[in-house]
Amino acid sequence: MAMLHLVNKSPYSVRNLETASSIMKDDDSLLLIEDGVFGAVKKGKAASMLSGLKVAVLGPDLAARGITEDKLIDGIEVIDYAGFVDLVAANDKVQSWL
Amino acid sequence: MAEVTKKFMYINRKPPYGTIYAWEALEVVLIGAAFEQDVSVIFMDDGVYQLAKGQDTAGIGMKNFSPTYAALGDFEITKIYVEKESLEERGLSLDDLQHLVWEDEDEDWAEKDSIRLVSRAELADVLADQDVLFNF
Numbered sequence: 672m673a674m675l676h677l678v679n680k681s682p683y684s685v686r687n688l689e690t691a692s693s694i695m696k697d698d699d700s701l702l703l704i705e706d707g708v709f710g711a712v713k714k715g716k717a718a719s720m721l722s723g724l725k726v727a728v729l730g731p732d733l734a735a736r737g738i739t740e741d742k743l744i745d746g747i748e749v750i751d752y753a754g755f756v757d758l759v760a761a762n763d764k765v766q767s768w769l
Numbered sequence: 770m771a772e773v774t775k776k777f778m779y780i781n782r783k784p785p786y787g788t789i790y791a792w793e794a795l796e797v798v799l800i801g802a803a804f805e806q807d808v809s810v811i812f813m814d815d816g817v818y819q820l821a822k823g824q825d826t827a828g829i830g831m832k833n834f835s836p837t838y839a840a841l842g843d844f845e846i847t848k849i850y851v852e853k854e855s856l857e858e859r860g861l862s863l864d865d866l867q868h869l870v871w872e873d874e875d876e877d878w879a880e881k882d883s884i885r886l887v888s889r890a891e892l893a894d895v896l897a898d899q900d901v902l903f904n905f
Contacts, residue, residue, distance in 0.1 A: 679787070680787070681784055681787070681815050683814065683815050683858060683859060684783075684814070684815050705786070705787050706784050706786075706787035706815070709784065709815070709818065709859065712859065712860045712861075713860065714859075714860025714861075715858070715859045715860035716858050716859070716860070718860070730828065731827075731828025731829045732786075732828075732829060734824075734825040734826075734827070734828055734829075735785075735786050735824060735825065735826040735828065735829045735831065735833070736784065736785070736786065736818060736821060736824060737818075737821035737822055737823040737824040737825075737835075737865075738821070739823065742860070751828075
């Protein structure tokens with residue numbers, strides 16, 4: 672029973688990413704959207720929370736915030752809105768950490 | 770009525786696009802400048818992301834208001850403080866931000882940097898020196 676975890680807020684403002692990343696099970700995936708994409712930056716202090724997790728990030732939200740793909744943690748997948756739909760369909764449930 | 774100039778400080782602590790705060794702050798900053806007050810602007814915490822260069826909002830269907838920051842100098846807003854600790858925590862440096870300048874009419878319109886990179890301790894002194902604080 673795989674779950675897709677959505678985080679849409681900055682890890683530097685609230686602790687949603689910390690909660691999501693620490694509760695995830697082996698088969699689960701994490702998708703960072705909106706202000707959540709700040710968690711995907713390699714040199715940021717929040718980056719360590721994501722090690723060992725399956726993480727994707729929404730490309731249009733990265734571009735809006737001026738974050739280029741070379742700044743991201745290695746192994747993070749950048750997806751578009753169609754990829755977002757695919758991820759939702761590929762998982763049994765979606766949990767939005769609002 | 771006597772002309773009174775006060776030190777207005779606008780404190781930006783939220784990233785752009787996720788909420789409307791950043792855009793609203795920019796509107797209010799420009800209004801304050803029109804009233805010829807002594808304006809300073811701080812970008813700290815997630816507010817530093819407002820100045821990130823290369824913002825492209827085509828994919829999210831929202832207006833990219835980041836080019837407006839480059840116009841602040843033309844409104845005589847020349848004191849833009851960016852907190853060093855906030856940048857470092859987020860893996861950012863000044864190179865990741867827009868290069869904001871103003872032209873000094875007292876020095877033959879010499880172009881000068883608007884952004885002042887300050888530590889939290891230095892920011893405390895700047896804050897203490899203000900008359901009016903606006904938070905966004």
